Amino acid sequence: MITVENLVKTFPSRSGNVVALDGVSLEVPQGTVCGVVGQSGAGKSTLARCIALLEKPDSGAIRVDGTDLVRLNGAALRAARRQIGVVPQGDSLLRQRTVAGNVALPLESAGVARLQRRARVLELLDLVGLADKAGAYPDQLSGGQRQRVAIARALAATPSVLLADEPTSALDPETTASVLTVLDRARAELGVTVLIVTHDMDVVRRVCDDVAVLERGRVVEHGKVLELISGDSRTAAALLPQTDQTTGLSSVDSNVGYGRYDGIAEVVLVGFAAVGALLPEASSRFGVNLALLGGGLTRLGDTPVARFRVGLTGDRADAALDFISEHGGVVRRRTREEVAA
Amino acid sequence: MTTATSWSKISDLLLEATSDTLYMVGVSTLLAALLGIPLGVLLHLTAPGGLSPQPLLNRLLSVVVDFGRSLPFIVLLIAILPFTRTIAGTTLGPAAAVVPLTIGAIPFVGRLVDNALREVDASVVEAAVTTGASKFRIVRSVLLREAAPAVVAAIGVTAIALVGYSAMAGVVGAGGLGDVAVRFGYHRYDYRVMWVTVAVLAVLVIAIQLAFDVVARAIDRRRRVNA
Ligand SMILES: Nc1ncnc2c1ncn2[C@@H]1O[C@H](COP(=O)(O)OP(=O)(O)O)[C@@H](O)[C@H]1O
Numbered sequence: 001m002i003t004v005e006n007l008v009k010t011f012p013s014r015s016g017n018v019v020a021l022d023g024v025s026l027e028v029p030q031g032t033v034c035g036v037v038g039q040s041g042a043g044k045s046t047l048a049r050c051i052a053l054l055e056k057p058d059s060g061a062i063r064v065d066g067t068d069l070v071r072l073n074g075a076a077l078r079a080a081r082r083q084i085g086v087v088p089q090g091d092s093l094l095r096q097r098t099v100a101g102n103v104a105l106p107l108e109s110a111g112v113a114r115l116q117r118r119a120r121v122l123e124l125l126d127l128v129g130l131a132d133k134a135g136a137y138p139d140q141l142s143g144g145q146r147q148r149v150a151i152a153r154a155l156a157a158t159p160s161v162l163l164a165d166e167p168t169s170a171l172d173p174e175t176t177a178s179v180l181t182v183l184d185r186a187r188a189e190l191g192v193t194v195l196i197v198t199h200d201m202d203v204v205r206r207v208c209d210d211v212a213v214l215e216r217g218r219v220v221e222h223g224k225v226l227e228l229i230s231g232d233s234r235t236a237a238a239l240l241p242q243t244d245q246t247t248g249l250s251s252v253d254s255n256v257g258y259g260r261y262d263g264i265a266e267v268v269l270v271g272f273a274a275v276g277a278l279l280p281e282a283s284s285r286f287g288v289n290l291a292l293l294g295g296g297l298t299r300l301g302d303t304p305v306a307r308f309r310v311g312l313t314g315d316r317a318d319a320a321l322d323f324i325s326e327h328g329g330v331v332r333r334r335t336r337e338e339v340a341a
Numbered sequence: 342m343t344t345a346t347s348w349s350k351i352s353d354l355l356l357e358a359t360s361d362t363l364y365m366v367g368v369s370t371l372l373a374a375l376l377g378i379p380l381g382v383l384l385h386l387t388a389p390g391g392l393s394p395q396p397l398l399n400r401l402l403s404v405v406v407d408f409g410r411s412l413p414f415i416v417l418l419i420a421i422l423p424f425t426r427t428i429a430g431t432t433l434g435p436a437a438a439v440v441p442l443t444i445g446a447i448p449f450v451g452r453l454v455d456n457a458l459r460e461v462d463a464s465v466v467e468a469a470v471t472t473g474a475s476k477f478r479i480v481r482s483v484l485l486r487e488a489a490p491a492v493v494a495a496i497g498v499t500a501i502a503l504v505g506y507s508a509m510a511g512v513v514g515a516g517g518l519g520d521v522a523v524r525f526g527y528h529r530y531d532y533r534v535m536w537v538t539v540a541v542l543a544v545l546v547i548a549i550q551l552a553f554d555v556v557a558r559a560i561d562r563r564r565r566v567n568a
């Protein structure tokens with residue numbers, strides 16, 4: 001578990017101080033994956049570098065399993081760094097070492113004997129699916145493979161926290177998937193707490209349990225992804241299908257026709273049961289016709305999630321919406337003017 | 342007035358002179374590397390953004406290094422004669438020449454090594470820092486190992502520069518090929534000796550370059566698959 005308390009970090013510059021972190025607090029429970037998102041310059045990397053103990057914050061605390069690591073020095077600092085596996089931004093492999101040699105580096109730092117090193121390195125290469133590349137050099141690997149080696153290296157000394165700064169920013173969608181799979185496996189098989197800095201919301205969709213949104217050095221939103229999408233949050237806006245577009249829907253009404261519905265609503269459905277059955281059931285139970293006006297389906301981790309704009313016709317339209325809401329759907333009623341705008 | 346020296350005399354002369362030059366260049370390159378590499382590492386570590394930033398020390402080292410490099414070798418040679426005598430017991434002969442040659446080459450090596458280390462990507466070094474590695478380990482296993490081909494090349498450049506310097510030292514009594522060129526080629530107008538000396542020097546330089554190239558390539562594990 002990582003706890004960040006009130007972290008402040010300023011950088012001196014010619015035009016006054018740049019406040020990169022302005023009182024950031026964050027909690028990532030053991031064994032969860034938290035995404036730190038935000039625009040360029042929001043302070044994501046600075047936060048990651050502080051947690052990686054590469055940068056000393058002006059004030060605040062960083063606790064891993066309870067111990068504050070910020071004020072440590074010398075040998076205690078080096079020992080603390082071993083608790084945090086880091087996948088730095090950019091290409092960080094030693095080009096003069098084999099893949100196995102790179103993964104062994106943290107074990108050498110920790111003073112692990114050669115024989116145990118070799119065994120551990122093979123374990124990790126297996127975890128990231130690169131057992132056959134042990135003797136290859138980084139220059140012989142693809143970008144995605146290099147990133148997976150960097151992850152294996154970060155995990156070598158059995159840290160309790162894994163930190164990755166934009167691990168997929170230089171990768172194409174396919175390799176991105178392989179890297180995210182590896183991060184997810186690290187959490188599942190090793191129980192590490194994972195913090196991923198990213199500006200790619202798709203990364204959050206695929207692997208993050210939690211998300212923290214940074215804006216100008218502050219956390220403006222933080223929580224479980226599945227909870228945030230039910231509310232009126234930035235996370236919901238960024239992760240869910242847009243309701244004024246039609247993602248993967250065939251027959252959709254145009255704006256012109258809003259007048260003919262007895263009610264219009266936006267509905268968020270989470271989970272197989274809700275996404276699959278809730279709307280048809282409401283429709284048949286209340287004798288209401290439900291038309292899909294926009295929105296679509298997506299997937300958060302393994303959970304299917306839908307956001308639709310629906311138009312209802314029938315006397316009991318309101319009761320149908322209440323039914324959806326009572327059965328776990330998130331319902332927001334909209335006026336015609338709102339949706340036509 | 343030219344008393345032509347016999348070819349067998351010339352070849353004896355050249356053999357001895359070449360071995361003197363090799364001795365001077367070899368020993369001073371070795372010493373300059375032994376002292377210059379730590380200097381380069383120190384320059385790199387103490388620089389702003391380095392692993393142990395020490396702005397004052399870094400500035401001081403930089404000034405000393407650049408001053409050392411800016412000094413014409415012939416001036417250095419003469420200026421440190423008393424020091425040379427203290428160390429070597431004499432100012433004549435190849436052994437004594439090693440002193441100014443080494444001192445002249447140390448700042449040269451220091452700066453070249455500093456430059457070589459700068460080519461190691463910052464995120465590679467940071468990755469090592471996050472593993473909890475000590476600075477000593479980072480210098481040895483990361484900085485010097487990653488930059489090893491460039492460091493070897495830098496020592497090669499130094500050795501070749503020292504061939505030139507040693508010839509200059511020959512003029513003031515160090516012996517070696519420079520001494521032969523001056524005594525026979527210049528004072529006695531024996532251009533045969535002069536040109537043969539030049540040829541030997543050229544072969545020497547080419548051989549040194551080749552040797553260092555081979556070593557640098559042998560220790561470079563980067564394999565460009567689709568470069
Ligand atoms: N070493 C530094 N020196 C000066 N300013 C910095 C430094 N690192 C980051 N900053 C500034 O801090 C702010 C946050 O940067 P960063 O954490 O890199 O943002 P992000 O990773 O979200 O793009 C930016 O305004 C950036 O210019």
Ligand SMILES: [Mg+2]
Nearest residue numbers: 044045046089
């Ligand atoms: Mg960044």
